[in-house]
Amino acid sequence: MFFFITTLILIIIGLYAIVTKTNLIRIIIGFAILEYAINFFFALVGFKKGALAPIITQVDGPKNFVDPIPQALVLTAIVIGLATTALMLSFAIKLYQKHKTFDITKIKELKG
């Protein structure tokens, strides 16, 4: 239960950073926190107390593994997160190149 509450707190911290921060890099860090919190939650979903890591080392070994599917899915989600973070950082760099600032309150070309 402690870990689930931790993920909830992390999700709230990530959303808080995305919504309130004005620095582009801090917004991206907020996204990283939110993403890892959700990945952590997903990995916890497959957790079983006292079970082993799902690695088969012998043909007739022990069978009480934790659920391996969430771990595989989290790995996929991490790969996607890598792509989004890289793309966001490149947008931030390009915006810095054009505006010479990371402050989003000073980057206002559009009306919304």
Added chain:
Amino acid sequence: MSLIVRKIASIIGGFIFLYGIYIVLHGHLTPGGGFAGGVIIAGSFVLFVLAYGTDESGEKKRFFIASIFESIGALFFIGIAFFGLFLGSLFFLNFLPQGLPLKLLSAGTIPLSNIAISIKVGAGLFSIFLALAATKYFLEE
């Protein structure tokens, strides 16, 4: 970077690369696989670039080669899937013999897919690094 860093990097870099290949080849038996191994392989290249530095032309050349390898890796992966479609009329069919469990040569197409993914991920991550590192050229202007 200093001489010590360069010397150490030139000794360690090869071992990191080999370790990445080990992770890739044992991907169907132990934790790891194409993505993790690819990241380690990319890490060895990143280490060399960090230790020895690079200039704009060298970076362009590396970026060109990395982008070609990235496409080749992805095409290799899709090619394996299409082979399943042609040989067994099912996309991603495991058409190779499965072998004995827990042996290196087993699990049919999965090791091949791991190799394809590692090429794609290694080249892709290295080109992301190059693209982000290239910003120093225009930020100094």
Added chain:
Amino acid sequence: MNLLPLFFALPLAGAFLIPILSKIWRGFSDLIANSITTILLFLSFYSLNLFEEGEVIIYKMGGWPPPLGITMVYDHLSALIVISIAIVVFAASIFSIRYLEHFTGRVKFYTLFMLITAGMMGVAITGDIFNLFVFVEIASISSYALVAFGIEKEELEAAFKYMVMGEIASLFLLFAIALLYGRASTLNMADLANTLSVAGRDQLFWFVAAILLFSFAIKSALFPFHSWLPDAHPSAPAPVSAILSGIFVKVLGVYALIRLSFNVFGLTPQNSPIFFHILIFLGLVSVFFGGIIASRQRDYKRLLAYSTIAQIGFIMVGIGIGNFWAIAGGLFHILAHAITKSLLFLTSGAVVYATGKRDLEELAGLGKTMGITAWSYRLATLSLSGLPPLVGFFPKLFIIIGACQAKLYWLAILLAILSVFTLAYLLKIIRKVYFTTKEVSTPETPFSMRLSMLFLVILMILFGFGFQGLLNSLIIPATKVLLNGTGYGRAILGG
């Protein structure tokens, strides 16, 4: 059917072939992209002959049986979406050939173009909820990059804003999938439908439904969550705007929402009235404010983008009313709006190509010199605002019939008025850009651009006059798939 994986595998293979082969000869990028979109168009229409109404084609990836492996599911609802995607993508890729003269990086453009196609096709035919998330992300990430394709100040800002909104939606989709997996221990949508209908509805069920509604409301730009769309869609190159506005928001937002809510969660207006009332409310507010704000715009593409918000609202109202004709109207409007809105954005691309301007106050008198563009725009305007023989008339008629059947007469009258209002803001562009008598000497657009616009105009007229056939072969079977509810799960897994 062995051809099912080709829908996403062909564009995916094209995306990685283009960067290699174009190093040999630059023309390969145009050639590969256009031939793949042509093949997709033929495949999508050909696939209709392969199965009967009420049938489902199930494709097991790698030969793994459904609850374990990833399955691809192809029914008439998927077929409707796939056909819409194929039409828009075909027109946009032909249009891109000459339009890209203004841009550098043709190879990167086509790579992203193929990836966005693969992602949308995958969303439309997948039967696995995590696979849905992966395809949503493939399509979304390539759309962020395409919005920023011009790498000027406005494009980058719009792309960053779009990416912040879109990524929050994607991460909440992942969160909902994690909760669903924890609840049902399965990822297959058919298996999920069976498990959820047995398990009953507790608070977690509604919590997941609410998160999914929030996530897809952002993706489909319903009114309170719309703020990224009017910046992002005009910033992209015109063919990409046509894809984003024409089909992208509908596949990632509307289709994913209705597939999950009807077929997986088994929601119907009878057993969950609040959910459907929220849909009607969001849709109606979108129609209203989208229309109001659109009429105050002075940028060609921004006006069209706000109009997209309004038209998505019409689809949502149709889905939200939830009886047979309203849903049929909503689904028909997905196809009709895909054709007309992508045509409208392509005309904006032709105008930008010829004059380099998007501001309505600076543009004038293009009606004479750019004849085909002007007539395409006029016909699309008439279609979207619902002139009878054109395709845009029927969906709105069906939605209004549905509203009357549900005894919501005030809604029917309101929708009829708002539908006429569509004409008001779209006529503004005709009046400013095409109608004035000022003499200008802009050249007519190149042949390939005119070809892609003519293709869409012909489809608009053809589907309008042949709506009976379209209705019987595609729309009504697709509506029955949705109304079948969780029968979707039994149809796939059997028993």
